[in-house]
Amino acid sequence: MKLVRQAVLNVFGIFSLSFVAPVALSQEPQVGLEFKGFGLNVAQITITEFFGECPGEDIGEVKAHFISSVNPPSAGHRVVIRNVTEGMKSTPIPYTNREYDDGRRSQGITLIPGTEHKRRTFRFIPNKTNTFEFEILQDKQVINKGSFESVISTTNKKVERKMTWRSEEFCVDTDKTYMKDCKTPGIREKGSCPDSSTYKYRNIRHLESKKKLTKMEILKFRQGIFRQ
Structure with a gap:
């Protein structure tokens, strides 16, 4: 422990130095969710709106750990946390x-x-003060419980998302026919979105009936340079 020097006027009117122990400052107990990249009980997620060839939405997630300075982890302990915020579904109420x-x-x-309980993720209401109740268990017996509040805000951004195009062989007769049995083969470009939600076709090239592709056509097909 560090000692603090203190000037004292003695009985002879001469200053002398003495050492006294500092007074310890009490700290507020820390309890709640410690968010990765943010802090205790405060975090933010990003909601991305995609536009263009592949519209859609991506809702972000955030990682956290429960901490308690009063009751730190110990052998055989588990913690159950419930989100009891108004507006949560109650069958069952979201918990982890x-x-x-x-x-x-x-x-x-x-x-x-x-607002509904899911097994793999813990739910919260964004841009609102969420109230959580927790129980620390040892061998299924509650040894400590309490509550805390947390706020997770959102930020929005817009991103253009385009299709990825690649050339492919296909059978004009039917897509279900193997190419080796196809009487009317063709080449086309297939566009797909990153989430596989949308497909489109363009630059379709029909070959003559029963005509096989030349080596040059196969090479161009593999390089994806066929165009109408």
């Missing part, structure tokens, strides 16, 4: 049950927006 037996924090938690 995580290991809490090593280090300084719980097993990882993935949070995404929503």
Whole structure:
């Protein structure tokens, strides 16, 4: 412990130095969700709106761990956290049950927006103060419980998303026919979105009936340079 020097006026009117122990400052107990990249009980996710050839939406997620400076992890401990915020569905109310037996924090938690309980993710209502209740268990017995509040805000961005195009052989007769049995083969470009939600075709080249592709045509096809 560091000692603090203090000037004292003695009985002879001469200043002398003495050492006194500092007074320890009390700290507020820390309890709640420690968010990766943010801090305690405060975080932000990004909602991305895609436009262009592949429209859609991507809702972000955030990672967290439960911590409690009063009751840190110990052997045989688990923590159950419930989101009791008004507006949450109650059958069952969203909860997560995580290991809490090593280090300084719980097993990882993935949070995404929503009001219904899901097994793999923990739900929260964005841009609102969420109220959580927790129970720390040892061998299924509650040894500590309490509550805390957390706010996860959102930020929005727009991103253009284009299709990825590639050349492919296909059978004009029917797509279900193997190419070796196809009487009318063709070449086309197939466009697909990253999430495989949309397909389009363009630059379709029909070959003459029963005509086989030349080596040059096959080479051009593989290089994806066929055009109408």
